[in-house]
Amino acid sequence: MRARVAERPGRLAALAGAFARLHCNILALQIAPAGSASMLPGGCDALDEFIVEAPASLTPHDLWQAVDRAGGADAVIVPAQVRDLIDPGIQALLLGRRVRDDPGELVAAMTELLRTADIGMHGPGEPVPAEEPTVMTIPVPTGGVLVARRPDLPFTPTEAARAAALAAAARHRQWADE
Numbered sequence: 406m407r408a409r410v411a412e413r414p415g416r417l418a419a420l421a422g423a424f425a426r427l428h429c430n431i432l433a434l435q436i437a438p439a440g441s442a443s444m445l446p447g448g449c450d451a452l453d454e455f456i457v458e459a460p461a462s463l464t465p466h467d468l469w470q471a472v473d474r475a476g477g478a479d480a481v482i483v484p485a486q487v488r489d490l491i492d493p494g495i496q497a498l499l500l501g502r503r504v505r506d507d508p509g510e511l512v513a514a515m516t517e518l519l520r521t522a523d524i525g526m527h528g529p530g531e532p533v534p535a536e537e538p539t540v541m542t543i544p545v546p547t548g549g550v551l552v553a554r555r556p557d558l559p560f561t562p563t564e565a566a567r568a569a570a571l572a573a574a575a576r577h578r579q580w581a582d583e
Contacts, residue, residue: 406468406560407452407454408472408480410451422570424457432456435563437561493563500518502573511545511575533552539560545575551568
């Protein structure tokens with residue numbers, strides 16, 4: 406579950422309380438800047454991502470309503486997998502090493518990093534779709550770009566930075582071999 410939250414005292418506590426009232430357990434939490442240094446009257450805007458264990462009887466709409474009432478905005482709720490509990494920073498480092506050692510692993514590693522199977526390579530000069538919150542283009546060492554799509558969950562600025570760093574790991578190997 407992701408939601409924009411005004412970063413000020415009590416906002417995170419309000420969301421945690423809303424989850425507790427629904428008998429949900431917060432398994433993981435990531436807080437990232439929401440993007441372009443957006444500011445709200447009550448504080449800086451951030452993107453909070455929760456992995457929540459919820460009762461089977463709870464619907465995504467129930468969660469959405471609770472987040473909305475607790476002050477979260479633009480909530481997006483998708484089912485999580487066990488692999489989503491891996492610390493994203495550690496995962497990025499491990500994937501970077503894998504790609505540095507074998508640049509041919511870039512697409513598979515990017516699939517893991519961005520949690521989407523919809524990643525395609527576009528060669529130099531090939532048209533690419535316009536970027537939007539659910540589409541990301543990542544330049545690769547061969548001169549083309551990877552196009553990642555994740556229609557159910559928009560990409561974050563942090564994910565874009567990690568994807569660029571992962572592609573750079575493949576470039577590092579290319580330069581080392583020259």
